[in-house]
Amino acid sequence: MKPAETISKYSSYILLAPGLIASFIGVIVPLAILAPISFYKYRFPEIIPEFTLENYLGYLFSAKTGTILLNTFGLSFMTCLLCFAVAYPIAYTLSFKIRSPRFKTYVVSLLMVPFLIDWSIRTVAWISVLGERGLINYFLTSTGISATPQKFLFSPIALIVIWLQTYTLFMMFPIYLAMQRINLDYIRAAQVLRAPPHRIQYEIVFKLSMPGILTGFIFVFVSTLGDFVTPSLWAGGIQTLGLSIAVFAGNYLWTQAAAMSTIMLAITLLALYILVKVGKIKKLVYER
Amino acid sequence: MLKFFVAAFIIFIYLPAFLVILLSFEQSSSIALPITGFTLDWYVKKPVGYESPAFVSLLYDYGFWDALVNSVRTSLVVAAFTAIIVTSSALALRHRVKGRDLLFYALLLGFIIPGVTLGLGSTFFYSILGMEYSFWSVVLINTVYTVPFGLILMMARFDPDLMEYEKAASALKANPMNVLRKITFPLIKWEIISATIFGFLLSWGELIRTQFMLKGLGTLSVFIYTQLSVYPLTPKWYAAGTLVSVIAFSALAILAFLLARGAR
Numbered sequence: 001m002k003p004a005e006t007i008s009k010y011s012s013y014i015l016l017a018p019g020l021i022a023s024f025i026g027v028i029v030p031l032a033i034l035a036p037i038s039f040y041k042y043r044f045p046e047i048i049p050e051f052t053l054e055n056y057l058g059y060l061f062s063a064k065t066g067t068i069l070l071n072t073f074g075l076s077f078m079t080c081l082l083c084f085a086v087a088y089p090i091a092y093t094l095s096f097k098i099r100s101p102r103f104k105t106y107v108v109s110l111l112m113v114p115f116l117i118d119w120s121i122r123t124v125a126w127i128s129v130l131g132e133r134g135l136i137n138y139f140l141t142s143t144g145i146s147a148t149p150q151k152f153l154f155s156p157i158a159l160i161v162i163w164l165q166t167y168t169l170f171m172m173f174p175i176y177l178a179m180q181r182i183n184l185d186y187i188r189a190a191q192v193l194r195a196p197p198h199r200i201q202y203e204i205v206f207k208l209s210m211p212g213i214l215t216g217f218i219f220v221f222v223s224t225l226g227d228f229v230t231p232s233l234w235a236g237g238i239q240t241l242g243l244s245i246a247v248f249a250g251n252y253l254w255t256q257a258a259a260m261s262t263i264m265l266a267i268t269l270l271a272l273y274i275l276v277k278v279g280k281i282k283k284l285v286y287e288r
Numbered sequence: 289m290l291k292f293f294v295a296a297f298i299i300f301i302y303l304p305a306f307l308v309i310l311l312s313f314e315q316s317s318s319i320a321l322p323i324t325g326f327t328l329d330w331y332v333k334k335p336v337g338y339e340s341p342a343f344v345s346l347l348y349d350y351g352f353w354d355a356l357v358n359s360v361r362t363s364l365v366v367a368a369f370t371a372i373i374v375t376s377s378a379l380a381l382r383h384r385v386k387g388r389d390l391l392f393y394a395l396l397l398g399f400i401i402p403g404v405t406l407g408l409g410s411t412f413f414y415s416i417l418g419m420e421y422s423f424w425s426v427v428l429i430n431t432v433y434t435v436p437f438g439l440i441l442m443m444a445r446f447d448p449d450l451m452e453y454e455k456a457a458s459a460l461k462a463n464p465m466n467v468l469r470k471i472t473f474p475l476i477k478w479e480i481i482s483a484t485i486f487g488f489l490l491s492w493g494e495l496i497r498t499q500f501m502l503k504g505l506g507t508l509s510v511f512i513y514t515q516l517s518v519y520p521l522t523p524k525w526y527a528a529g530t531l532v533s534v535i536a537f538s539a540l541a542i543l544a545f546l547l548a549r550g551a552r
Contacts, residue, residue, distance in 0.1 A: 249411070
């Protein structure tokens with residue numbers, strides 16, 4: 001190896017240091033503290049460092065646990081599917097149907113906006129659309145389709161609509177990146193060989209977008225998993241894992257909140273493993 | 289057909305924002321269509337005697353302005369950190385360094401770990417340190433959240449020939465600092481600026497993580513969220529939303545312009 005290259009390798013590690021230090025202090029250390037606390041005893045207001053499993057057992061054998069887990073995964077997975085159904089055609093349009101790179105950038109920016117609007121405002125904004133005197137009910141009652149206002153808010157529908165608006169971007173972006181990397185020659189070759197369009201779509205576009213699709217699923221999944229604010233406001237009393245953590249923490253039941261967080265962390269690490277092994281997120285970003 | 293679908297989706301995601309702006313000028317105090325009359329009261333009316341914060345106009349709600357200042361401060365610092373970390377990490381990760389994949393995933397952690405888990409863990413961490421609710425804990429938790437976005441965005445947009453130019457310069461015996469200054473930075477400056485704005489915007493709207501890190505006023509997102517969980521929803525909050533969104537929109541317009549400028 002030439003000396004110049006050696007220097008550039010060392011300097012790479014130095015360049016990585018700020019990010020890794022931030023990740024270490026900001027993520028790894030807090031999580032390393034969180035996990036042991038979930039095994040500690042708790043007598044208000046002290047956390048007693050003695051080993052116990054009661055934080056987990058109390059939770060696992062609670063009658064509500066099954067419903068909570070079902071709600072959490074059901075809602076998150078449903079959101080993932082809907083986000084995919086919306087994001088895939090959009091990513092496809094951006095990648096293959098819009099030619100001008102400048103116009104493409106403007107469309108991407110337009111799609112980014114809602115995610116960047118203030119969190120609280122974005123969620124309360126939906127009252128004006130879904131509320132009893134909101135846009136949809138105004139339309140329904142004034143056209144006579146429905147005599148009385150329908151109740152959309154405070155239901156899983158409201159939650160999924162709001163999540164769809166918020167997180168579709170997380171699905172679209174990785175799929176878009178994956179599609180950007182599809183070699184157009186494959187498609188041309190398939191066309192020359194008279195492949196039917198639906199097979200080109202499936203065998204080339206869909207299969208080669210797979211890393212992006214998986215990454216998108218995981219991004220949306222972990223984001224909805226960790227979002228307790230939207231369910232607390234709009235789900236109409238439906239309990240999710242994230243929401244229960246926030247409720248426990250809000251009531252100073254620290255060790256139980258920690259136990260549930262650790263369960264969520266385990267689920268997330270599993271998702272991360274899938275992301276690394278199957279999704280191959282690095283292929284979207286730096287491996288060509 | 290597909291383009292119509294994209295247009296429809298854009299309308300869907302913008303609909304609430306337009307209604308927020310429209311209803312912030314509503315005369316009555318309820319969020320309801322149709323509009324009964326236009327007024328600027330929710331923005332500038334001087335309060336008479338004591339009024340619930342839900343009815344005090346934006347201009348005279350001092351809590352709102354304090355939170356706004358907090359938000360601007362936090363977001364500016366987060367944006368600066370994001371720019372530095374994203375740029376240096378992205379430059380390093382282009383090389384096939386040992387353990388590159390692992391290092392890359394380590395940088396993504398702040399986004400992958402669910403907000404509520406990370407928020408709770410950080411609460412424990414800072415209470416052990418005795419540094420609860422400090423400005424820097426907010427900055428850090430926001431920075432680890434914004435870096436992954438910026439990093440993916442920047443690395444995906446890198447000019448594939450960038451490394452070739454650098455190698456050419458090195459082969460011509462330019463020293464590393466000069467390569468960085470004369471070749472690398474000029475070629476990626478728009479990406480750096482975009483990452484900075486992106487960091488600003490993301491931390492501007494972040495609520496889940498920040499909520500754990502702050503007591504009292506907090507940033508705007510936290511302030512509005514806490515106020516709404518206590519007081520009724522009036523067009524005042526829509527006025528607040530309009531103002532806050534105008535700031536975010538302006539930043540995004542700049543970002544779009546810059547991205548389009550650099551678009552290849």
